[in-house]
Amino acid sequence: MTNLSPAVVETAEPGAASPDGAPGAAPGRKAAGGWRSLVPRWSPKLGVGLGLVAAIALFGLLGPLLTGDPDTVRNSGMAPPGDGFLLGTTQTGQDVFAQLAHATRGSLQIGVLVGVLATALSALFGIIGGYAGGAVDEGFSLFSNVMLVIPGLPLVIVIAGFVPAAQRGWWTIAVVLAITGWAASSRVLRAQTLSLRNRDYVAAARVAGERPWRVVSVEILPNLLPLLASQFVFAVILAILSEAGLSFLGLGASNSHTLGTMLYYAQNGFALQREAWWWFVPPGLVIAAFGCGLSLINFSIDEIINPRLRNIPRGRAGLPGSVSAGRGPVAPAPGAGGGERPGGDAGGPETADGPEGTAGPAGTSHPEGTAHPEGAGVRRDPVLTVRGLDVVYAVEPPVHAVRNVSLTLGRGEILGLAGESGCGKTTLAYAINRLHRPPAEVTAGSVVFHDRPGAGGGTGRDIDVLALESEELRAFRWSKLSMVFQGAMNALNPVLSVHDQLDDVLTTHRPAMTRAERAARCAEVLRLVGVDPRRLDSYPHELSGGMRQRVMIAMALLLDPQVMIMDEPTTALDVVVQRSILREILRFRDELGFAVVFITHDLPLLLELSDHIAVMRDGEVVEYATAERIKEHPRHPYTRKLLGSFPSLTGERGSFIRTGEPGEPGTPGRPGERDRDGLHPDEHHPDERAPR
Ligand SMILES: Nc1ncnc2c1ncn2[C@@H]1O[C@H](COP(=O)(O)OP(=O)(O)OP(=O)(O)O)[C@@H](O)[C@H]1O
Numbered sequence: 001m002t003n004l005s006p007a008v009v010e011t012a013e014p015g016a017a018s019p020d021g022a023p024g025a026a027p028g029r030k031a032a033g034g035w036r037s038l039v040p041r042w043s044p045k046l047g048v049g050l051g052l053v054a055a056i057a058l059f060g061l062l063g064p065l066l067t068g069d070p071d072t073v074r075n076s077g078m079a080p081p082g083d084g085f086l087l088g089t090t091q092t093g094q095d096v097f098a099q100l101a102h103a104t105r106g107s108l109q110i111g112v113l114v115g116v117l118a119t120a121l122s123a124l125f126g127i128i129g130g131y132a133g134g135a136v137d138e139g140f141s142l143f144s145n146v147m148l149v150i151p152g153l154p155l156v157i158v159i160a161g162f163v164p165a166a167q168r169g170w171w172t173i174a175v176v177l178a179i180t181g182w183a184a185s186s187r188v189l190r191a192q193t194l195s196l197r198n199r200d201y202v203a204a205a206r207v208a209g210e211r212p213w214r215v216v217s218v219e220i221l222p223n224l225l226p227l228l229a230s231q232f233v234f235a236v237i238l239a240i241l242s243e244a245g246l247s248f249l250g251l252g253a254s255n256s257h258t259l260g261t262m263l264y265y266a267q268n269g270f271a272l273q274r275e276a277w278w279w280f281v282p283p284g285l286v287i288a289a290f291g292c293g294l295s296l297i298n299f300s301i302d303e304i305i306n307p308r309l310r311n312i313p314r315g316r317a318g319l320p321g322s323v324s325a326g327r328g329p330v331a332p333a334p335g336a337g338g339g340e341r342p343g344g345d346a347g348g349p350e351t352a353d354g355p356e357g358t359a360g361p362a363g364t365s366h367p368e369g370t371a372h373p374e375g376a377g378v379r380r381d382p383v384l385t386v387r388g389l390d391v392v393y394a395v396e397p398p399v400h401a402v403r404n405v406s407l408t409l410g411r412g413e414i415l416g417l418a419g420e421s422g423c424g425k426t427t428l429a430y431a432i433n434r435l436h437r438p439p440a441e442v443t444a445g446s447v448v449f450h451d452r453p454g455a456g457g458g459t460g461r462d463i464d465v466l467a468l469e470s471e472e473l474r475a476f477r478w479s480k481l482s483m484v485f486q487g488a489m490n491a492l493n494p495v496l497s498v499h500d501q502l503d504d505v506l507t508t509h510r511p512a513m514t515r516a517e518r519a520a521r522c523a524e525v526l527r528l529v530g531v532d533p534r535r536l537d538s539y540p541h542e543l544s545g546g547m548r549q550r551v552m553i554a555m556a557l558l559l560d561p562q563v564m565i566m567d568e569p570t571t572a573l574d575v576v577v578q579r580s581i582l583r584e585i586l587r588f589r590d591e592l593g594f595a596v597v598f599i600t601h602d603l604p605l606l607l608e609l610s611d612h613i614a615v616m617r618d619g620e621v622v623e624y625a626t627a628e629r630i631k632e633h634p635r636h637p638y639t640r641k642l643l644g645s646f647p648s649l650t651g652e653r654g655s656f657i658r659t660g661e662p663g664e665p666g667t668p669g670r671p672g673e674r675d676r677d678g679l680h681p682d683e684h685h686p687d688e689r690a691p692r
Pocket residue numbers: 393395399401419420421422423424425426427428439601
């Protein structure tokens with residue numbers, strides 16, 4: 001290999017850096033939709049939850065105004081519902097409905113007060129301690145840990161018992177419950193604050209001279225709001241239940257009506273034994289319904305805390321890696337079978353026609369339905385065939401990330417996959433390996449692995465990857481097809497040594513190997529990638545970035561796979577290390593004979609490295625040909641544009657990455673004005689501007 005081009009082209013991603021220079025958007029400041037993103041998305045769960053809570057809150061608020069005095073004693077004694085009493089009367093003739101209204105109000109007061117106090121205490125100790133660090137954090141942590149290990153219920157009983165019954169109003173009980181209920185939430189908030197404190201945008205705010213209170217309130221607090229809301233809801237539920245428990249033990253609020261005291265008096269009046277269900281069932285039901293309503297609201301708050309849950313349409317979240325519902329074992333490739341594209345999608349590169357080497361009218365050279373690259377001479381035995389693959393992220397609106405992709409990977413071949421950021425390269429790689437997770441779904445197409453015959457456990461059979469059952473899939477992955485992930489430098493477990501991480505793969509996939517054999521294999525692969533086997537005992541943080549990358553490649557080599565997918569494996573490395581790793585990939589390929597799908601933005605690099613190249617754009621393969629052909633005669637205007645955008649030694653520079661013209665990939669602009677190649681009319685090569 002000569003002259004590996006080090007050029008790395010990254011399409012500028014709008015908003016990738018915050019104005020203050022901090023990399024990455026600051027969720028607190030720039031989260032899409034701002035405060036609106038903190039409002040839960042409407043769902044039946046949220047509707048039912050809000051309905052229950054609102055109904056009970058209204059009942060507690062207005063009920064006491066509409067009902068009479070709950071303490072009025074009548075001679076009628078205990079009576080079931082009827083006779084002017086909606087929920088009957090107690091043994092002293094008191095109106096149960098009136099009691100229920102007052103008790104609901106009392107319990108809500110306690111719940112809300114405890115929620116506010118406990119959330120405030122946990123925020124004070126968790127957020128302030130976590131942000132301040134040092135002695136403050138240690139002191140706050142110690143205090144919250146002590147509160148955490150003191151058994152809650154006995155403490156509540158002691159405190160409640162210590163306060164004379166005459167002074168035990170509802171607010172006393174609320175304060176007692178808040179004091180004993182904040183510590184666990186504080187631990188969660190502290191952990192989250194510690195994590196947020198180290199984010200780049202918080203560091204940037206500190207460097208910019210913002211005062212600590214402002215950093216906490218503007219940078220950190222907004223990110224914790226969903227968590228605080230969830231903690232509040234949880235504290236309210238817990239308080240209402242705890243109050244009921246305390247009252248049941250006779251330690252509840254005296255001179256106050258709560259659902260707990262109602263249950264206590266019902267128990268004292270032998271309501272259960274006397275089958276007076278109307279006395280104890282209504283307060284029990286109100287507690288259950290209120291808890292249920294708050295829990296349902298809490299589910300929706302979870303969606304805000306975890307944005308991954310937010311956009312998945314209901315009922316779509318299947319099992320990780322599952323192939324889309326309704327898909328048969330192998331869907332016919334649209335091009336091959338002439339079948340319709342799901343969803344009526346008319347996308348896909350304009351057809352070039354038939355035999356290899358003939359370009360379509362639009363200059364597109366990937367013949368739809370054939371998975372072979374243009375300009376290929378003698379074809380190698382295929383090891384992987386992808387046909388008509390479609391992958392859709394089932395979010396609102398759906399993202400069609402991979403469209404009708406057909407590729408063939410020959411044994412021992414390096415297939416480069418190039419394209420701008422967001423064109424679907426990673427999604428395609430994950431789908432090939434069945435690593436895609438909901439909301440990603442394979443909606444059409446097939447991935448067939450042609451197992452090598454004989455040696456290395458090969459069966460010589462074709463494996464329909466998308467139809468593999470989970471156990472078969474587990475065995476298939478890594479042993480036949482391995483992957484070096486994008487950002488692999490962070491893919492090593494920081495608390496396990498290199499040996500443990502390599503050994504783990506062998507223990508899982510090769511249980512018959514002895515410890516000595518495994519150790520020898522680990523050392524062998526490490527040597528192969530140019531890392532001293534003495535590094536086996538090192539931890540990832542003790543290795544340089546290049547070494548970590550090599551370890552990841554060693555891990556991918558461990559089981560002697562037939563295909564290795566490398567998703568931008570060298571992007572984060574400096575040019576010298578990148579070159580040497582790429583050279584080694586070529587050497588391994590020659591020595592070990594596996595095939596590589598190499599994904600990168602860097603088309604010139606692929607020209608040096610690959611046998612064939614597929615250029616992707618907006619989920620489609622717009623050109624698929626030999627590297628030589630793409631270098632000498634790029635057919636698709638987009639390929640030419642990609643090639644033209646790289647710096648040249650002669651001083652000419654490409655324009656589109658630098659200027660980011662409107663309508664260009666990765667820049668906001670005039671998408672509607674693109675033609676079917678996704679280009680503006682004046683972007684075509686002069687000899688292509690003839691009418692089609
Ligand atoms: N979880 C997701 N939900 C919705 N859309 C997604 C999700 N993940 C990716 N996408 C979208 O799918 C498209 C393809 O993304 P993908 O990560 O495959 O691109 P890529 O070519 O690998 O980009 P890069 O080179 O920057 O990693 C993009 O439009 C992206 O926004």
